[in-house]
Amino acid sequence: MKLIRELHESFKEDSKLIIFCDNKILYDQSENSYTFAPKDLNLTNQTKPFLSIALIDNCYFYVLNVNKDENILGLFLNPKSTNFVDLRQILGFLDQSSFLLASRASILQSWITSNGFCSICGKNNFYNENEGAFECKCNSSPKYPAISPCIITLIHDEERILLGRSKFFPSNMYSTLAGFIEAGENAEEALIREVKEEVNVDVTDIEYYSSQSWPFPAQLMLGYFCKYKSGKIILNDNELEDARWFNINELPIIPPDASISGQLIRSYIEGRLKL
Secondary structure, three states: OEEEEEEEOOOOOOOEEEEEEOOEEEEEOOOOEOOEOHHHEOOOOOOOOEEEEEEEOOEEEEEEEOOOOOOOEOOOOOOOOEEEEOHHHHHHHOOHHHHHHHHHHHHHHHHHHOOOEOOOOOOEOEEEOOOOEEEOOOOOOOEOOOOEEEEEEEEEEOOEEEEEEOOOOOOOEOEOEEEEOOOOOOHHHHHHHHHHHHHOOEEEEEEEEEEEEEOOOOEEEEEEEEEEEEOOOOOOOOOOOEEEEEEOOOOOEOOOOOOHHHHHHHHHHHHHHOO
16 A cells, blocks of 8 residues: 555546545445445535545545545445444454555545645645645644554453553443653653553563554554553553453453454464463
8 A cells, every 4th residue: 555645536447436424434235335435425515635645555545534424325325335434333344454444544634624724824735745744825734634642452361461442442341551642751651650640550571562543532552562661550540441451361342353453462362262
């Protein structure tokens, strides 16, 4: 996948569209797909130019944001299976590459809709294609897509792992702990602080795993393993509804493989099983 941010006056031949409305993505459940050919949609009210965000096998992918009052479904799309859904709802149905493209589209459509006007003088911004950023004639700073760095970590202690759940999670789902990196912190310091704040536990042996772009709303998740050192679980803030230790052979529902949280958990379990 080649990442691009190019404006086109018309859709390229054999291109695909990724459509959003009120931060929800258009999804065809029958095809398990969120990309659509322009010919299958009713796009008469869309304003040119169009922003292309990726090039895959000579196919351009565009992101569009539509009004909730528009009926954009073409004649051959089934309205019973094609609806706007929360991207989180379809995570379990997407492979890694599909999720990365959807994540990029979600982050960029939010960036587009939030930068129509200059925050300094209030006038319309224009898109500088050479910079790939929104600018204003008042010479305020260019507005590039902003991503907030976060840590996400799996705390382990031999055959058990510490997982937490938010009140917004589906029933019986638990995940790894995560939090934003504060100004002046490095990632490891943020990890130690977040774990202490959320569950009152001290950790050691911090080991980097991988990173992932996360579109809720626009984060870069830096994934780590860390080893339990000491402390009893105490919920210290309002972020978690529950946190507890789980034996790796008796896990609750965990996030899907498309998420770095799910990858951390499964990677650790696979490593333990090889011992």
